Amino acid sequence: AQRVTQPEKLLSVFKGAPVELKCNYSYSGSPELFWYVQYSRQRLQLLLRHISRESIKGFTADLNKGETSFHLKKPFAQEEDSAMYYCALRGNYGQNFVFGPGTRLSVLP
């Protein structure tokens, strides 16, 4: 069964501190992994995907197939990073999309 878990419902860090949002998945094949973000009063939007291996707004995420994890990291959190973050996977045949329950990141001044 395809499943995405995010163990933290809420993560609070101070501005300038490192942040790591955890994501684990279960899938029998080789999924594509993504992070989506929803800022206050805005729509859900793509933040980054594992295939591109790029840094977006200072965030990076590495796919660890051995640990089936795709944690989102940023070395220095900013107040504007406060948002709801969802980890998601897409299966081999692209006919399904599975989201995790989300983690609310709060960056304190």
Place this chain on the structure above:
Amino acid sequence: ETGVTQSPTHLIKTRGQQVTLRCSSQSGHNTVSWYQQALGQGPQFIFQYYREEENGRGNFPPRFSGLQFPNYSSELNVNALELDDSALYLCASSSGEFVSYEQYFGPGTRLTVT
């Protein structure tokens, strides 16, 4: 270029009734996906329509059905409403045959079933 729009914004229905939610896709997109987001949960994939045909479905019963029109707008229909159907319903549009990571979400329709 217009974004994804959904109507209505809010809706209250009684258990057992039927409801239709509407979604207009972003200009140039030919695929629409629908998601159910219960309070405190992530979006759950209901189904996807590509060129007016359903070509992907999540774990939802048949009383959840949909349509896509030639202009790529879409409807989500839910029959025999249950209390657990209360949720935010999101649609997302994209291009291509399969659910795309580059999907653009609408603002959602909040459905309350009493």
